[in-house]
Amino acid sequence: MSRSDRPWSRKLVRLGFKILGKAHYQDTWPGLLIDRQRGHVLWRKQPLVILRDPAEIIPRGLPMIAIVGSGPSLRDQRIDAIGDRCAILCNGAASLVDRLQPLAIAVEDERFVFRHWSMLVKLPNDIPVLLSPAAMRAWAERDADSLRGRARSEEH
DSSP: OOTTSOOHHHHHHHHHHHHTTOGGGGGTTTTEEEETTTTEEEETTEEEEEEEOGGGGSOTTOSOOEEEOOSGGGGGSOGGGTOTTSEEEEGGGGGGGGTOOOSEEEEOOHHHHHHSHHHHTTSOTTSOEEEOHHHHHHHHHHHHHHHHTSSOEEEO
């Protein structure tokens, strides 16, 4: 696997589903089953997480919510000016958890999970994660128990 991409096996799965005209099915295959009505997620037929409404993590009356992305411009920003429990950290911005207590961490891309697994697995369990189905499957492939052990998980 190259540093910036998904494993070859996932590339082949993605291509296969694309050829079949069911591209989004690759996000959960194999092993992830999301029952949105009941709010349950199974990984290889075993309970993985209970879905929560992301609105539950955002306190009412917050004067500001900052969505913090990652990139070169981030290093020049005054992150401390945001304040704790006012930001959703996206992807690489999760590295700021030692400087800022976020509302949540958001990861949409499975490639981010593959590339930055060592950072994600070290995130404090009390920080909610907002995961796309593909990111959730990639996390479960790496270590389902670490996802089960989180205080809560959300799907967006």
